[in-house]
Amino acid sequence: MKAAQDTTEKATQATPKKAARDRDTTRTVHAVRTAGGFSFRVDARAFAVIALLVAAAVFAAVVLIGSGDYAMSPGQVVTTLFGNGTFQQEFIVTELRLPRVLVGLLVGAALGVGGAVFQSVSRNPLGSPDVLGFGQGSAVGALTVIVLFHGGPTEVAAGAVAGGLLTGVAVYLLAWKRGVHGYRLVLVGIGAAAMLTAVTHYLITKANLVDATRAVVWMTGSLDGRDWAQVWPLLAVCCVLIPLALGHGRDLRMIEMGDDAAHSLGVRVERTRLTLLSSAVLLVAVATAAAGPIVFVSLSAPQVARRLTRAPGPNLAAAAATGAALLLVADWTAMNAFGDRQLPVGVVTGVLGGCYLLWLLVSERRAGRI
Amino acid sequence: MQRLTADSVTLGYDQRIIAENLSVEIPDNSFTVIVGPNACGKSTLLRALSRMLKPDSGDVLLDGQSIHRLPAKKVARTLGLLPQSSIAPDGITVADLVSRGRYPHQGLLRQWSPEDERIVKESMESTGVGELADRYVDELSGGQRQRVWIAMALAQQTPLLLLDEPTTYLDIQHQIDVLDLCAELHETQGRTLVAVLHDLNHAARYATHLIALRDGAVIAEGAPGDIVTAQLVEEVFGMRCQVIDDPETGTPLVVPAARKRRVAASV
Numbered sequence: 070m071k072a073a074q075d076t077t078e079k080a081t082q083a084t085p086k087k088a089a090r091d092r093d094t095t096r097t098v099h100a101v102r103t104a105g106g107f108s109f110r111v112d113a114r115a116f117a118v119i120a121l122l123v124a125a126a127v128f129a130a131v132v133l134i135g136s137g138d139y140a141m142s143p144g145q146v147v148t149t150l151f152g153n154g155t156f157q158q159e160f161i162v163t164e165l166r167l168p169r170v171l172v173g174l175l176v177g178a179a180l181g182v183g184g185a186v187f188q189s190v191s192r193n194p195l196g197s198p199d200v201l202g203f204g205q206g207s208a209v210g211a212l213t214v215i216v217l218f219h220g221g222p223t224e225v226a227a228g229a230v231a232g233g234l235l236t237g238v239a240v241y242l243l244a245w246k247r248g249v250h251g252y253r254l255v256l257v258g259i260g261a262a263a264m265l266t267a268v269t270h271y272l273i274t275k276a277n278l279v280d281a282t283r284a285v286v287w288m289t290g291s292l293d294g295r296d297w298a299q300v301w302p303l304l305a306v307c308c309v310l311i312p313l314a315l316g317h318g319r320d321l322r323m324i325e326m327g328d329d330a331a332h333s334l335g336v337r338v339e340r341t342r343l344t345l346l347s348s349a350v351l352l353v354a355v356a357t358a359a360a361g362p363i364v365f366v367s368l369s370a371p372q373v374a375r376r377l378t379r380a381p382g383p384n385l386a387a388a389a390a391t392g393a394a395l396l397l398v399a400d401w402t403a404m405n406a407f408g409d410r411q412l413p414v415g416v417v418t419g420v421l422g423g424c425y426l427l428w429l430l431v432s433e434r435r436a437g438r439i
Numbered sequence: 440m441q442r443l444t445a446d447s448v449t450l451g452y453d454q455r456i457i458a459e460n461l462s463v464e465i466p467d468n469s470f471t472v473i474v475g476p477n478a479c480g481k482s483t484l485l486r487a488l489s490r491m492l493k494p495d496s497g498d499v500l501l502d503g504q505s506i507h508r509l510p511a512k513k514v515a516r517t518l519g520l521l522p523q524s525s526i527a528p529d530g531i532t533v534a535d536l537v538s539r540g541r542y543p544h545q546g547l548l549r550q551w552s553p554e555d556e557r558i559v560k561e562s563m564e565s566t567g568v569g570e571l572a573d574r575y576v577d578e579l580s581g582g583q584r585q586r587v588w589i590a591m592a593l594a595q596q597t598p599l600l601l602l603d604e605p606t607t608y609l610d611i612q613h614q615i616d617v618l619d620l621c622a623e624l625h626e627t628q629g630r631t632l633v634a635v636l637h638d639l640n641h642a643a644r645y646a647t648h649l650i651a652l653r654d655g656a657v658i659a660e661g662a663p664g665d666i667v668t669a670q671l672v673e674e675v676f677g678m679r680c681q682v683i684d685d686p687e688t689g690t691p692l693v694v695p696a697a698r699k700r701r702v703a704a705s706v
Binding site for chain 2: 323380382
C-alpha cells in the first residue's frame with residue numbers, strides 16, 4: 070500500500086527569538102495516510118530516538134558477544150551470527166555468548182516497559198516496580214526455594230516469578246479502593262518493599278553457607294552463565310506481553326489525564342489499568358527470574374526515554390528500547406571498566422541508578438512535585 | 440422521549456445512598472443546569488448520567504438504551520463530559536491535548552484522519568485557543584486552560600455535553616467568559632448541554648432549563664423565569680431572599696436577605 074500523502078501537521082512552528090521556552094520547537098508530528106482511509110501519527114523525534122536506541126542496543130550486543138577471553142572483532146561476530154564462522158567461533162557465539170546477550174536485551178526491554186507502565190499508572194517517577202517491592206517479592210520467592218527447599222535453577226526461577234506475582238496481587242488489592250490510584254499504590258508498594266526486604270534478610274540468616282552464597286549472588290542480579298534455557302521462557306513472555314502493553318499505550322495516555330477524563334473519552338479505565346499492571350508485573354517477574362533483581366533499570370529507563378523523546382505521556386516503545394540499551398551498556402561496563410575484576414551487571418546498574426535516583430529526587434523536589 | 444434520561448435511579452457510594460428513585464429527563468437541545476446546596480447529589484447525578492457511576496437500581500437511558508450496556512467508545516461518540524478536575528500531562532501542547540478529544544473516533548489503524556485534523560482546528564478556533572495551539576498547557580492561565588479542556592470536549596463532537604462545575608476556581612471574568620462560550624455552543628451548534636453550577640444567578644441567567652435538587656430529589660424544574668422564586672430558593676437552599684429581575688437580561692436575580700432581616704425572621 071503506498072503512502073498517498075504525507076502531510077506535516079505542525080505541532081510546532083519555528084519560533085522567533087524570545088518565546089523560545091514556552092513553545093515546543095523540537096517535535097514535529099507527521100500524519101501518514103494511506104489509501105483505504107488508514108492513518109497513523111508518527112512523532113518524528115520519538116521515531117528517530119527509538120531507531121537510534123535499537124541501533125545502540127544491537128551495537129552493544131555485537132561488542133559484548135565479541136569481548137571476553139576469546140576476543141572477536143564486530144565483523145567476525147556478525148559473520149558468525151550469519152552462520153559463516155569457524156566451528157570454534159560458532160560454539161562460542163551461539164552457545165556461550167548469544168544467550169547471555171539475548172537475556173540482557175529481553176530483560177532490559179521487559180523492565181523498561183514494566184517501569185513505564187507503573188510510573189504512568191502511579192503518576193510518579195518513583196512508582197516503579199523496584200521501589201514498589203516487586204523485585205523484593207521475587208527475591209523472597211527465589212530465596213525461599215534456595216534456602217528452604219535447596220531447589221535448582223529452574224525451581225528458583227519459578228519461585229521468583231511466583232514471588233513477584235503474589236506481591237503484585239497483594240499490592241493491587243491493598244491499594245484498591247474504587248480503582249487504583251497513584252499515591253496509595255506508591256505508599257502500599259513501599260511498605261511491601263520494606264517488609265519483603267526484612268524477610269529476605271531473615272531467610273539469609275536461616276541459610277547454611279552454601280545456600281547463603283547462592284542467595285547473595287542471585288540477589289545481585291547478573292547475566293553470567295545465562296543460556297538458552299533462560300532465553301526461551303523470557304522470549305515467549307516478552308513476545309506476548311510487550312506488544313499487548315504497546316497496544317494499550319494510547320489508552321494509558323488518556324488515563325494520565327485522570328480517570329474521569331479518560332472515562333468520558335470511552336476508555337475502560339479500570340480494565341485497561343488491570344490489564345497493563347498485570348502485564349507489567351509479569352514482565353518484571355519473568356525478567357527478575359532470568360537475571361535476578363537488576364535494580365534501577367525500570368526506574369530510570371522510562372525517564373531517560375521521556376527526556377530523549379520529549380513526548381508527553383508514557384512512551385512504552387521508547388522505554389523498552391532504552392531499557393535494552395541501558396542494560397547491555399551497563400553489562401559491558403561491568404565486564405570491562407574495572408580491569409581484571411568482572412562485576413555483576415546489577416552492581417553497575419545499582420551505582421548508576423542510585424546516582425540517577427538522587428538526581429531525580431532533587432529535581433522533583435525543585436519542581437515541587439514531592 | 441428525550442435522548443438522555445435517568446429512570447428512577449438509586450445512586451450512592453458503597454453503602455451511603457445519595458439519591459433514591461430519582462427520575463430526570465434532559466430536554467433535547469436545551470442548556471440544562473442542575474443546582475442545589477452542597478451534597479444534594481448534583482455531581483452524583485451528573486456522574487450517573489455520564490455512565491461514570493452505575494446506579495444501584497434503575498437505569499440511565501441514552502437514546503432509549505441502558506447506557507451501561509452500550510460499548511464505551513460508542514457512548515463517548517454521543518455523550519461527552521468535562522470533569523471537574525483533569526490533569527494536563529507534563530509538557531503537552533494545546534494542540535496535542537485538544538486532539539486527544541478525537542480518541543473515541545480513532546483506532547489503531549485510523550489514528551489521524553483529515554477529518555480529525557479539521558475538527559481539532561475548528562474546536563480550537565471556536566473556543567478562542569487557536570492562537571495558543573503550540574503553547575504548553577501548564578503555562579496557561581486558569582481561564583485559558585479551561586477553554587482548552589472545553590476545546591478537547593468539543594473535538595469529541597458529541598451532541599450531548601456534560602460539564603461538572605466548569606467555572607470553579609476561575610475569577611468572575613473568566614466564569615462569565617466560560618459560560619458565554621457554553622451559551623454560544625448551545626445556540627450556534629445546537630448541542631445539548633448539561634452543567635452543574637454553584638452560582639444560582641449564573642444558572643438563572645444562562646440555563647434554558649433548570650433542575651433544582653435537594654437531598655437527592657428534584658424540587659422543581661423548568662425555565663428559570665418560571666420556577667425561580669423566593670419560596671423555591673428558601674425551600675432548596677434554606678435561605679431567605681428576594682428575587683428581582685436581572686437588570687441586564689430580565690432573568691431572575693437572587694438577592695440574599697440582609698443579615699438583620701434573616702435574624703429577625705428566625706426569632
